[in-house]
Amino acid sequence: MSEKFKVTIDNIVIEVDPGTTILNAARMIGGDIVPPAMCYYTKLQGSGGKCRTCLVKVSQGSEKDPRPMPKLVASCRTTVMDGMVVQNITSPEVIEARKGVVEILLINHPLDCPVCDQAGECHLQDLSFEHGAEQTRYEFKRRTFERIDIGDKIQLHMNRCILCYRCVFTADQITNERVHGVLNRGDASEISTYITKAVDNDFSGNMIDVCPVGALTDKTFRFKNRVWFTKPVDAHCECDKCSGKVTLWYKGEDVIRVTGRKDQYGEVQDFICNTCRFDKKKTSDWTIEKPTEIDPRSVISANHYEMEHMLPVIDKKIM
Amino acid sequence: MAQKILLKDIDVPGIETFDVFRKQGGYSAVEKVLKTMSPEDVVEEVKKSGLRGRGGAGFPTGMKWSFLAKPEGVPRYLVCNADESEPGTFKDRYLMTKLPHVLIEGMIVASYALGANTSYIYVRGEMMPQIRILEKAIAEAKAAGFLGENILGSGYDLEIYVQPGGGAYICGEETALLESLEGKRGNPRIKPPFPAIAGLYGCPTVVNNVESIAATSWIVLNGGDEYAKIGIGRSTGTKLISASGNINKPGVYEIELGLPVEEFIYSDEYCGGIANGKRLKAVVAGGSSVPILPANLILRTVNGEPRLMSYESLADGGFASGTMLGSGGFIVMDEDACIVRNTWNFSRFYHHESCGQCSPCREGTGWMEKILHRIEYGHGKMSDIDLLWDVQRKIEGNTICPLGDAAAWPVASAIRHFRDEFEWHVNEPKAAMEGNYGLAHYADPLPVPAAPSELVK
Amino acid sequence: MLAVKEIKFSEEMLKQVDEIIKRYPEGKEKSALLPVLHLAQAEFGWCSTEVMDQVASVLNIKPIEVYEVATFYTMFHVKPVGKYVLEVCRTGPCCLVGAEKIIKYLEDKLEIKEGETSADGLFTVKGVECLAACGTGPVLQIGPEYTFYEHLTTDSVDQLLEDLKGRKQ
Numbered sequence: 040m041s042e043k044f045k046v047t048i049d050n051i052v053i054e055v056d057p058g059t060t061i062l063n064a065a066r067m068i069g070g071d072i073v074p075p076a077m078c079y080y081t082k083l084q085g086s087g088g089k090c091r092t093c094l095v096k097v098s099q100g101s102e103k104d105p106r107p108m109p110k111l112v113a114s115c116r117t118t119v120m121d122g123m124v125v126q127n128i129t130s131p132e133v134i135e136a137r138k139g140v141v142e143i144l145l146i147n148h149p150l151d152c153p154v155c156d157q158a159g160e161c162h163l164q165d166l167s168f169e170h171g172a173e174q175t176r177y178e179f180k181r182r183t184f185e186r187i188d189i190g191d192k193i194q195l196h197m198n199r200c201i202l203c204y205r206c207v208f209t210a211d212q213i214t215n216e217r218v219h220g221v222l223n224r225g226d227a228s229e230i231s232t233y234i235t236k237a238v239d240n241d242f243s244g245n246m247i248d249v250c251p252v253g254a255l256t257d258k259t260f261r262f263k264n265r266v267w268f269t270k271p272v273d274a275h276c277e278c279d280k281c282s283g284k285v286t287l288w289y290k291g292e293d294v295i296r297v298t299g300r301k302d303q304y305g306e307v308q309d310f311i312c313n314t315c316r317f318d319k320k321k322t323s324d325w326t327i328e329k330p331t332e333i334d335p336r337s338v339i340s341a342n343h344y345e346m347e348h349m350l351p352v353i354d355k356k357i358m
Numbered sequence: 359m360a361q362k363i364l365l366k367d368i369d370v371p372g373i374e375t376f377d378v379f380r381k382q383g384g385y386s387a388v389e390k391v392l393k394t395m396s397p398e399d400v401v402e403e404v405k406k407s408g409l410r411g412r413g414g415a416g417f418p419t420g421m422k423w424s425f426l427a428k429p430e431g432v433p434r435y436l437v438c439n440a441d442e443s444e445p446g447t448f449k450d451r452y453l454m455t456k457l458p459h460v461l462i463e464g465m466i467v468a469s470y471a472l473g474a475n476t477s478y479i480y481v482r483g484e485m486m487p488q489i490r491i492l493e494k495a496i497a498e499a500k501a502a503g504f505l506g507e508n509i510l511g512s513g514y515d516l517e518i519y520v521q522p523g524g525g526a527y528i529c530g531e532e533t534a535l536l537e538s539l540e541g542k543r544g545n546p547r548i549k550p551p552f553p554a555i556a557g558l559y560g561c562p563t564v565v566n567n568v569e570s571i572a573a574t575s576w577i578v579l580n581g582g583d584e585y586a587k588i589g590i591g592r593s594t595g596t597k598l599i600s601a602s603g604n605i606n607k608p609g610v611y612e613i614e615l616g617l618p619v620e621e622f623i624y625s626d627e628y629c630g631g632i633a634n635g636k637r638l639k640a641v642v643a644g645g646s647s648v649p650i651l652p653a654n655l656i657l658r659t660v661n662g663e664p665r666l667m668s669y670e671s672l673a674d675g676g677f678a679s680g681t682m683l684g685s686g687g688f689i690v691m692d693e694d695a696c697i698v699r700n701t702w703n704f705s706r707f708y709h710h711e712s713c714g715q716c717s718p719c720r721e722g723t724g725w726m727e728k729i730l731h732r733i734e735y736g737h738g739k740m741s742d743i744d745l746l747w748d749v750q751r752k753i754e755g756n757t758i759c760p761l762g763d764a765a766a767w768p769v770a771s772a773i774r775h776f777r778d779e780f781e782w783h784v785n786e787p788k789a790a791m792e793g794n795y796g797l798a799h800y801a802d803p804l805p806v807p808a809a810p811s812e813l814v815k
Numbered sequence: 816m817l818a819v820k821e822i823k824f825s826e827e828m829l830k831q832v833d834e835i836i837k838r839y840p841e842g843k844e845k846s847a848l849l850p851v852l853h854l855a856q857a858e859f860g861w862c863s864t865e866v867m868d869q870v871a872s873v874l875n876i877k878p879i880e881v882y883e884v885a886t887f888y889t890m891f892h893v894k895p896v897g898k899y900v901l902e903v904c905r906t907g908p909c910c911l912v913g914a915e916k917i918i919k920y921l922e923d924k925l926e927i928k929e930g931e932t933s934a935d936g937l938f939t940v941k942g943v944e945c946l947a948a949c950g951t952g953p954v955l956q957i958g959p960e961y962t963f964y965e966h967l968t969t970d971s972v973d974q975l976l977e978d979l980k981g982r983k984q
Contacts, residue, residue, distance in 0.1 A: 088548035089716045091756055110755045116548050139752030143721040176745055179728045202714065220879045221543070221714075222886040224526070226724045228714035233882040234864055433840070445906045445945040476840075483853065483890045484902075484946055486961035519838040524849045524888025527944065541848035541880075543887040559843055602908040602949035609950045646907055646945075687949070689908050703907045707944050713887075 044121040045102075048072055048095075049129045061114035061125055062093055066304065072127050073304075075137075075166050077144075077251050078203035079115035081306055086208050087115035090201060091140045092166060096133050099124035111136055134170075141170045146177040147226065148252075149198045157253030159266035159339060162305055163201060184229060189219060190237035192258050192317050193247060197229050200254035206230065206246040213310050214242045230254070241280055244316040248299045248307050259317055260288075260296040267339050271331035273300060276324055280312035286331050287322075294320045303334055360627075361588055363576045363596045364569065365612045368456055374491065376498035379459040385504055387575035388466045392512040395578065400471035404574055406582025408594035413439055413530070413567030414645060414685040416669050419574075420582075425554040426472055427562040435563040436469045436477040438571050439535055443482055443527040445646035445707060446687025449598035450568040452610040454481070454488040457572075458495035464571040465518055466504060467578055472564055475515050479568075480535050483523040492520045527711035531759045532565035533557075534713065545715045546759035567685075569598055590616030593668035597686050599628075604692035606630035619643075619665045619672075620657050623690065636692035639797050640776075643672055644684020646704045647764035649771030650697070651681050652800035660804060677771070693797035697779050698790075701772040702730035708765035719762040722753040726769055733780060736787030743780050747773050776800070822865040824873055828854060832873050844874050848884055852891055857959035861892040889943065890958075897932040897939035899979050902956050903967075905942035908949035917953045917967050918942055924976070937980065 043054040048065050049072040055064045063081075065073045074095055079087030087093075093115045097108040102122025111133060114125070127133055145167060152158045184197035202221065207230070210217035219232045232238065238246070247255045269288040276283040288296040297316045299307030319325065333339045362368075372378035379385070391400050405420030426434060438461070442450040454461060461479070469477045481489050496518050499505045507515045526544045528534045533547035536558050557563025573595060577585045586594045593615035602608045605623070607630035613622065622628045623638065632638050641656040642648060659665055659674045666672070673680045691700065709723040729746050732738050746769060754766035773780060778798065783790040824832070832851055839846040851870055852862060859866050867881040874881075885891040892900070903918050918929055921940045925933040932939040948954045951965035957979075964975055 088758060091717055094756060113548065113758075136752070136756050140717055140756065143725070143752065144717050146721055146725060177725065179725075201717065202720065217877060218879055220883040222882055223714075224543070224887045225709065225712040225714040226720050228720065233879065233886075442947045443945055446908050446949050448947040448949050451947045478838075482947070483849070483888070484956060484961055486959075487963070517838075521838075521846075522850055522853055523890075524852065524884070525890035525943075526888050538849065539846060540843070541845035541874075541876075541884065543883055559840060600950060602952065603911045642907075687908075689911070689949070691911060695911060700907055700910070703905075703910055707906050710944055 044119050044123070046119040046121075046123045046125065048125045049127050055119060057118075057121075059119055061095060061097075061112070061117050061119055061123075062087075064119050065114065065125075065127065074114045074127050075162070075170065076115050076304065077162055077166065077201060078205065080205050080208070080249055082310070083205060083208040083212060083249070086203075086205055088113045090144070090203055092137060092144075092170075094133060094136050094140070096126040096130040097123060098126055098130075137170050138172060141167050142172055142175060142177075144201055145171065145175060147182040147198075148201075149181060149183075151199070155196075155199065155253040156256045156261060156266075157199075157250075160305075160337075161253060162251035163199075182226065187231075187235075188258065189232055190239045190243065192244065192313070193238060194256050194258050194261065195230060196254050196256065197231075198254075199252045200230055201252055202228055202230070203251055205249040205251070206255055209245050209249050209310075210238070210243070213245055214240045216240055241312050241314070242310060244313045245299065245307070245310045248301070248310075251305065257296060257298075257316075259320075263295045264290050269295065269339070271333065271339065273328040273331050274325035275328065276315065276319065276326065278312060278315055281315060282309040282311070283315060284309050285311055285315055285325075287325060287327075292322070294322060294325075300331070360612070360614045360617070361596065362612050363585075363588075364453065364457070364460060364572050364598060365610075374456060374458055374495075376459060376495065376502060379457075380502070384459050385463050385466075385499070385502075387463055387579045388470075388504055389510060391467050391470055391578055392510050392514060397471045397473055400467065400574075400578055403578050403582040404471070407573075407577045407585035408582075408589075408592060409570060409573055409577065409585065410593070410669065411567055412569035412573070412597065412685070414444065414647070416683065419566060419570050422554070422566070423468075423472060423564060425552070426564055427555045428473065429562070433476065433559075433561050434472055434474050435558045435561055436465065436472050436474040436571075437532075437535065437539065437558060437563055437565045438465060438477070438479040438568060439530060439532065439565050440479050440481040440485070440488075440568045441523050441527075441530040441535060442485075442568070442685075443530050443711075444685045444687055445704065446600060446602055446642060446689040447645045447685045448600045448602070449610045449686060451485060451488060452600075453568060453572060453598065454485070454492060458488075458491045459499070460572045460575070461492070461568055462495050462499050462505075462518065463575045464573065466499075466509070466516060467574045468564075468566065468571050469516050469518075470514055471574075474564075475517070477516065477518050478521050478539060478558075479518065480521045480523060480529070480539055482529070483525055486522070489520050489522055496520070526713075527707075528713045528759070528761060531761065534759065535565060536563065543713070545713050546761075548758055588614050590666065590668050591670055593670060593683075597667070597683070599667065599686045599688050601629050601688045601690065603690035604633045604636060604695065605690045606633050613667055615666075615668045616671075617667045619667055622667055622688070629688075629690065632690065632692050634692075636694065637797055637801060638690065639693045639695055639800055640691045640697060642681075642687070642689040642691075642768070644682045645687035646689070646707065647760075647767055648682040648684045649677060649680070649767050650701075650775065651679075651771070652775050653797075654801055654804050655679050655775070656681075658804065662804070677767075678774075681771070694794060696734075696794045697772055697776040698730070698734050698783050701769060702727065702734045704768045705730050705765070708761065712761060712765070716758045716762075718753045719757045719765065722749055722762070723765045725749055726753075726765065730769070733783050734790075736783070736791050738780075738784045738787070740781065740784050742784070743773060743777065822859060822863065822869055824855075824869055825858075828858060829873065836874075845876055845880070847874055848876070848881065849888070852881070852885055853959070856891060860898075861894065861896050863893075863895075867893075895932075898937050899957055900939045900941055902941045902943040902946075902958075904944070904946045904948070904952060904954050906945040908945075909952035909954060912952045913967075914953040917955070917969070917972060920969050920972060924972075938976070 074093035077090035094111040101120030534544040750766035
């Protein structure tokens, strides 16, 4: 399509293809004006719209129909119109609403970051740091669930879940058999297999990668290390099930975790298979490419991580 | 006597059967549209009638119909929303129980107008007896040639099926209803696309309330213009009002829109006044979601004009001093009713019924319920009232579907108009547990502004 | 107590399932899930995992799709219940005319709390949300045909419990 739509987000103008969402248009601009997104995931069809953290104000619907939209809209699920004017961080109303969403997402969250494997790479942690209030006004007992293993490689810590549905979409769209889903309703909703059942198929591990919080974690990595003490490195291998393009997470010279390669919004480049994720934990299984580029503001790079000098020693002969 | 359209023959013995209904002139609307009108003509008449959606939103039915996409080779669906679950509303149950053929006749007329060959009536699962009644009515109509293939030799085919729900208020939201009809959890869809473009099974779909569909037969028989003559202003026609609470004559009443609220509450033709000689304290005029109003504001607007049963008059004053006609669930509370307890009760309802898909509603409704419970049971703090106000504000307008708003409005309006009753609960917890706040000043005459211009400033 | 029934759809039930499926376009058999769950619950008393797995298999869908749906809708009992589930409306308009008293009365009389089943396994008392019968409250309903009992008083509740106890079968 050659025709482009002109959209203004926080006073910055960009031209995008019709069909682009406000969120993706903002991501093309980049920087502070990109709304946070906890449930939307580009590669998962039907995702988005649920967490409400990406709400923005449309102060002009389009060139043709300049009326503002009556309510804040989920930028991840609203497509741009030609001449649309959007306010994100320039709208106090949006900031206020987002603060409310963050507070609400946290009222039942256990805030167990000190013992959570996701800490340091948790989107809810980042979100509450950037948009939340200093303290909660919630004074009631928090909702709790038992921690369960879904299969021998994945642990489900439902207390931390924000019900983004990403793992459900992943199971539906990436794997051949979905055995878990969202059960019950309202604030009693939970991710579960209902009866004890292992989530066990070649691509189930991707549920861990798409989880924005510490609800689904890699049991093989559990309590091995804090993420900010690990060194991520891009690597690849020949794999007949997936692209084989991964990030290896090193502790010293040991690969302690394998994940998909994530972009700055936490979305993987390619989904990877469970063999790559769980079974190839030796450097010799991989061809190392380069240190993973990490947002300089992330705690992962804050640990004096110097890109040029931290490559692990690779000597295939001795492995 | 006010004109009756839907309930005209309610007292005719055996009217629930096809034969009696037919003798009373039933199904002549089907004959008329199939023999003399094009689908477009039908849509046009309904547009002219000014009929507005009777499920609660009040969107013009004819306009909704005209939005339906009509791509070649793709089926279109009419789905009747009979998932009546808005607290205070029981008109659809009444209509389906007593006059099932009124709905079936309307379904045929509406399906023809929309070009639907398969239509569904989604009835809430708890109404199993009504489901049986409708299934029987459909079988009778089919046996008489009003359903099935080539109806009355017109070449038009139609099948109507009844689908039971499973116990979920949220399925009254049209996209949740469609999800449920597809055999899924009742999670509302994110719009757009609207059902008119992609509804049931991804096909263009119209979802209409029972009462809206039922009204279409009269409209095509008598003309949209005739219908528009009934009522007042843009509130045309008649409306079924479900009256409940502390009144002498609870029940379903068909009123001409524009009837004064005071007459509706006190006249013997309708509610017959407040029960047990008590005094009126408050009214929820359109189902539990709409703002609650104290006696003085429900009877008169802030300008001192009598409040009427119409979309516009009930909404007069906006949220500051008005409410909404909604689904017509008219809940009357006498001086012994506790507003805090009632607000907590409604809040528990929305908490229980939230689908849990989007965060403000999933978490916020539970939070509101807990705060209200604390206040009601004597453990509230003064800051809870402001907190409650703030939480409802964080929910309203920020959710996928209107359930968030529906949960927020009753709380907001209760604090707005009855704040001193909340404060009394906080300050006098013991007294509040044992007794109640009573009528207080809620029925006092409002100071009428000297000139309307004063209000504009 | 409930007799243990083999969890298997009878020929008659399967015929009904086929009839239900005919209501929907080809390939949309999943639409039959709610009606079939009602059918199964009426037959087996509650929706155990075995019942839900049967439903999944007759509709050719994944078991998780049934669990997701059955746990969403409040009418489906995913835990064992008494022979008669007394579902009493507990929402606003019914409370204005005494629903809370009726629930309390049932609790005291059957010596259970709302949500529990009486010791003899006959009655479960469940507070449910608005049943759309606000004009005739307080109301309760009893499945699987969802018969309605309106204008409840403590006397009429007594009578109802006696009648149900006296029923054969």
